[in-house]
Amino acid sequence: SRGIVADVEEVASFWALGGRALSGVGDRLIAATPSERTTLPRPPADTLSRYRGEGIVLGHPRTQDGDVDPQPLVLPPELQRLHTLLVGATGSGKTVAAVTGLLANQDATDGATIVLAPKGDGMPEAYCKAHYAKYGSLDDVLYFDCSEVLPAFSFDQAWADLLARKPQRMVPDLDRITLLSELLGRPDQAVPAIQVTGTNGKTSAAAVLTALLNGLDLRVGTYTSPHLQTVCERVRVDGAPLSEGGFAERYAELAPYLAEVDARSSQHVTFFEALTALAYAEFADAPVDIAAYEVGMGGQWDATNLVRGEVAVLTPVTLDHPELGDRIEEVAREKAGIIKPGAVVVSAPQPQAAAEVIAAVAAEQQAELVTLGQDVRVVQRHPAVGGQVITVESVTTTLQDLFVPLSGAHQADNVAAALAAVEGFLGFAGGLDEELLAEAVSSVRVPGRLEVVGRGSEQAPVVLDGAHNPAGARSLAQALQEEFAHRRRVVMLGVLDDKDVEALVSALAPVVHCLLAVEAPSPRTAAAERVAKAAEGLIDDVRIAGNVEQGLQQASALVGHGDAVVVAGSLYTVGAGRAALDLDPA
Structure with a gap:
């Protein structure tokens, strides 16, 4: 507890007892070690x-x-x-x-x-x-x-099996993933975890978390979704994604357990549940010191919510997935479902209704709530070549003139939230090496989030950003307006049909000179005609392109010196854009 002060001689008299009031750090202190957990007797x-x-x-x-x-x-x-x-x-x-x-x-x-x-x-x-x-x-x-x-189970086979597990409808329960994890020996409980939920910024926050924890010499497992170019991107150890061979081998080990759960359940294990179980097993076997899990959707009923969540990070909460509710309070309560008893909660600034729900759930769980803008603040920020320079005042640490190789005010907030989460995981003990943390943050890379790709002096640069909903579009528009001095912007936009396409286009319109509407490479894509129609009266030059690769070629022909091509919308669109630019998977 941060409220107890003891000298060295007194510390020896303290006893740590399990219970709801014990912090995550305390849980780790009294947790059984591997040797203590073994049931094997010593040989004669x-x-x-x-x-x-x-x-x-x-x-x-x-x-x-x-x-x-x-x-x-x-x-x-x-x-x-x-x-x-x-x-x-x-x-x-x-x-x-x-x-x-x-x-x-x-x-x-x-x-x-x-x-x-x-x-x-x-x-x-x-x-x-x-x-x-x-x-x-x-x-x-x-x-x-x-x-x-010579993988025993080819990557293509693993990927095909996963795709066949895409659910036709979402069912709010944890039955299948719980049974699967029990059959695997509860790898979800092998290491402590930091969970990240919210509507936007989850992957970026998880990436910064990974860098900071690595900088403190901890081995980190990171699980994010969706991917840009290959499913291997979703499961990483110390920032490195699984190889295709490693992924196939891990999936082959998982396959018989999936079959067993399928046989016992009314519905097969889903795509996301299978991937989450794979991440559980990978991180337990690595082994890692801590895992950062990005929630797939929501929180309470998400497959990632089995973990030992010692810190819960909530990025800004807005309306997005209709399955989570049509009122901000409903969405916030679903996302606050990741808050565990006695955990540390780090919340970005939220709409009033969402903030009240998060505070109430934190109080119910006797969790410690840390809020950006109050307990943690970005006190200074200005654009720089290749990113921005910020000063962050957190609970126990101040990082001054910190170079962040990510653009946008929202990314500065993600860095602040990640820093507070790391402090919380370490019990707000303070004493963190500021130089190590600064070096760690300077290495962060988040492909597909205001990612700038230069193409030489003869071609305009390409900016790739997964602005897949209105909130993301507003952040993208603000960053383009404030931090990039483009003469003209040709924006290629492809989004999913379940998004508020009209509000998304409206948010982007002030920074768009020409809009190329494309269809995202997904069965769930919005028709290019719908995207184009949403831009009528808002953007003067609106065109419809074929696929992403064709759209990128067409956009490149419309720009000159000082201009830029922006590939935005669904991460499926951004991933296809990276592939068309011959960029290696992230």
Whole structure:
């Protein structure tokens, strides 16, 4: 608790007891470690004696009392010619034991170390880092990522199976994802989590969270949606997306559990539920220190809401998905459903009705509410080349003249919210290294959010932004007007049919000189004719293009020096724009 002050001698007398009043930090203090959770008895002394003495050191076991045994376990010479299987629960030290044994083997032999990675996970990378740290070279390490060559379950098969799981209707329940997680051994509970919900800015906030936590030397799993170019973007460890081989292998492991839940349920596991379970398993096995989860839609009934949510971040809440309600209070209550007992809640400035709901739910859950504009403030902001420079005063930390490689006032708020969330996760203890945090923020990249793509001196730049609803369109228009000195803008717009197309176009109209209406590459797209009709009387030059690639070609022909092409609307449109520009997946 922030209200208790104790000196060093008094601290030893404190006891941490579980309960609703205990903070997330307190929960972590009393949580069982992997060794404490194991139910396996210690092997008899005569069995252990075979693995003492000379051999490849695997590590130090624990005594019956849980103390570290000073005598290591080894793999004796007569067993070194055989295959070795390391078995243990998530977090029990399999990777460390494997790396230790491989390094010992390297010391004892003259040959190369050959590392095969059938799962495409992080173990080979962990070994390579340890090997390089010890020997200063990787010349004698041969690394074969088998998942990239011969996956047991191809990426195309995994993607096809996922697409077949797209639901025909949304059902507000957690039954299937809960059963699936239980069959998997509750990987959702393996690590603490920060959840991010809201209407806009969730992916950006999650990206900043990841950078800040990485900057504090924590290993971070990040789960976001939707993706721009490949589904692998949705599941990341330390910012790096899963490879296609790694994704296929993980999905192959998940497949029998999906089939079991399908058989037991009236409705199959959905696309998003399957992906969420995949992220749960990936982060538990990595393992990561903390996971940042972007809510798919809403909050209370979202598949991500099983996690140990120690911090809840709520970006601005507006009306968007009709499934969540047609009043702001309804939407806010659904999104506030991610707030867990005793958690820290970080909320962006909200409409009054939404703010009241969030405050009420936080009080019900005995959660600590931190609000942007009151407890956390962006006190200074000005545009800079490649982004902006801001000063943020947070609960325990002030970051002055912080370079943020993202444009727009809304992104400054996302940085402030992420900083407060990190402080909350660490118990508002203070003492954070401001230089490390500043360096971390300067590395943030969020493709498809006011992303500027230069095309040389002969062609106008392209600005890509997933302004998929009226609130996003207003933020885009404000940023274009205040931070980009374009002479003319040709905006290619493709949105989904369930959005308020008319309000979205109206918000963009003041910064658009020519509108090219296209259809987003999705079955849910709004017709290009509807987009064009919404612009009548608001924009002088309105045209209809074919697909995104054709629209980009047409837009490029309409701009000259000092102009810009803007690709906006659905993230499906933005993703297709990135592909047409030959940009690698994010």
